[in-house]
Amino acid sequence: MTRDSASTPIDFSLARGIIERVARERRLPNETLALARAHGRVLAGEVRARIAVPGFDNSAMDGFALRHADLAAGDGWLDLRGEQFAGGPAAPPPGPGGCVRITTGAPLPEGTDTVLIKEQAEVVDGRVRALADPGPGRHVRRRGEDVEEGALLATAGQRLTPARLALLAAQGIEAVEVVRPPTVAVFCTGDELVEPGMPLGPGQIYNSNRELLMGLLRAEGLEPVAWPTLPDDPAVVESALRHAGEAFDLVLTCGGVSAGEKDPLPELLHRRGRVHFWKVRMRPGMPVLLADGGTLGPALFLCLPGNPVSVLATFVALARPLLDGLQGRGPRAAWRARLSAPWDKRHERREFLRGRLSCDAEAALRVEPDPADGSHRMRAAADADVLIVLPEGVRSYPAGSVVEVLPC
Numbered sequence: 471m472t473r474d475s476a477s478t479p480i481d482f483s484l485a486r487g488i489i490e491r492v493a494r495e496r497r498l499p500n501e502t503l504a505l506a507r508a509h510g511r512v513l514a515g516e517v518r519a520r521i522a523v524p525g526f527d528n529s530a531m532d533g534f535a536l537r538h539a540d541l542a543a544g545d546g547w548l549d550l551r552g553e554q555f556a557g558g559p560a561a562p563p564p565g566p567g568g569c570v571r572i573t574t575g576a577p578l579p580e581g582t583d584t585v586l587i588k589e590q591a592e593v594v595d596g597r598v599r600a601l602a603d604p605g606p607g608r609h610v611r612r613r614g615e616d617v618e619e620g621a622l623l624a625t626a627g628q629r630l631t632p633a634r635l636a637l638l639a640a641q642g643i644e645a646v647e648v649v650r651p652p653t654v655a656v657f658c659t660g661d662e663l664v665e666p667g668m669p670l671g672p673g674q675i676y677n678s679n680r681e682l683l684m685g686l687l688r689a690e691g692l693e694p695v696a697w698p699t700l701p702d703d704p705a706v707v708e709s710a711l712r713h714a715g716e717a718f719d720l721v722l723t724c725g726g727v728s729a730g731e732k733d734p735l736p737e738l739l740h741r742r743g744r745v746h747f748w749k750v751r752m753r754p755g756m757p758v759l760l761a762d763g764g765t766l767g768p769a770l771f772l773c774l775p776g777n778p779v780s781v782l783a784t785f786v787a788l789a790r791p792l793l794d795g796l797q798g799r800g801p802r803a804a805w806r807a808r809l810s811a812p813w814d815k816r817h818e819r820r821e822f823l824r825g826r827l828s829c830d831a832e833a834a835l836r837v838e839p840d841p842a843d844g845s846h847r848m849r850a851a852a853d854a855d856v857l858i859v860l861p862e863g864v865r866s867y868p869a870g871s872v873v874e875v876l877p878c
């Protein structure tokens with residue numbers, strides 16, 4: 471793709487399609503990790519249950535294990551004939567008219583089928599009386615009622631949340647096959663940028679995008695590496711990106727990707743890399759560029775526009791799906807909400823507008839668009855819960871319109 475042919479913006483859906491194809495082609499290899507290291511990782515294959523959970527019928531409460539028929543038949547009194555603690559030696563079967571003291575999680579002694587909780591029991595001289603009928607089978611957790619042996623527990627592409635990891639740990643599984651997460655280098659470019667903590671000179675601004683990008687990447691469970699800020703010097707930019715292009719799976723840059731005289735990235739990536747797209751019909755974030763590194767190295771290059779809200783929007787809309795695809799992660803939950811105020815777009819592009827979520831009296835999700843829609847208006851982004859997606863074409867959205875929202 472030449473620089474001229476690539477400079478016509480493409481549709482957002484086309485860009486998403488390219489992202490998904492490129493990510494599929496570059497899906498990262500699998501690795502086997504101990505559960506303790508697998509938090510947040512994406513599973514490489516399905517996991518089936520090796521054992522039933524619970525592994526045996528057991529008590530859900532502290533009390534007395536008994537045979538329910540004995541309660542109904544006799545005078546309400548049972549003989550206390552042993553005790554069964556969780557993890558303790560097996561109590562002998564109590565036999566007809568008998569019961570066993572039991573604790574939560576302890577296996578039900580043979581011949582018993584019900585647990586009377588201790589709060590509803592009277593104990594006198596080695597005998598137990600039920601103050602209320604618990605009902606047959608009460609307070610018993612049946613073998614396999616949570617997980618049956620051989621059941622499908624998790625599938626390829628699922629993220630290992632703490633609860634899913636606990637499900638696997640309960641199987642005695644100690645290691646899982648997951649996808650290696652991408653290594654990511656983060657670059658900010660611009661002569662005007664100064665790091666927080668340093669004094670500002672005339673015309674200078676603080677570098678806020680680094681914190682934004684590093685935070686967004688860390689929230690994905692990644693361990694990104696930030697490069698020192700690059701000046702608007704094409705030779706310095708080329709040299710730094712070449713080093714990163716050899717060493718990382720993904721190089722994420724922000725700034726210097728638009729039409730300015732000092733925007734070196736489009737020229738560099740057209741000359742040394744292979745550009746998949748440059749400019750997408752979206753707002754903010756239009757000048758975003760995706761390229762294979764070519765002679766800059768095997769890394770993939772995703773160059774985000776410098777305006778802070780453009781960084782957020784292009785990350786959520788394009789970089790996050792790219793990171794998901796590289797790890798073979800399955801689709802995320804899709805959220806919709808009703809606009810609580812009307813919105814008129816001033817353009818045809820797909821808009822990613824900052825919005826705040828709330829829940830109305832009917833428990834429906836509502837989203838309030840923030841009128842501060844400029845791509846430099848970071849306050850609106852900081853206050854936002856979501857980006858509101860307003861597709862191409864339609865310009866006018868009355869209050870109550872159902873819109874897609876992306877958590878940000």
Ligand SMILES: Nc1nc2c(c(=O)[nH]1)N[C@H]1C(S)=C(S)[C@@H](COP(=O)(O)OP(=O)(O)OC[C@H]3O[C@@H](n4cnc5c(N)ncnc54)[C@H](O)[C@@H]3O)O[C@H]1N2
Pocket residue numbers: 658659660662663675676677678679680724725726727728729730733754755756757774775776777778780845
């Ligand atoms: N003639 C045109 N001008 C612009 C176009 C265009 O198509 N034609 N596109 C506009 C759009 S849309 C965007 S978005 C920006 C993107 O430009 P760049 O990616 O080249 O970004 P810069 O010019 O380097 O910076 C834009 C803006 O953001 C500030 N910035 C940059 N980096 C940081 C940082 N790390 N932390 C905080 N702020 C940062 C920078 O100072 C600029 O104000 O171009 C429009 N122009």
Ligand code: MOO
Pocket residue numbers: 752753754755756757775777779780845
């Ligand atoms: O498309 Mo740009 O990101 O609006 O300022």
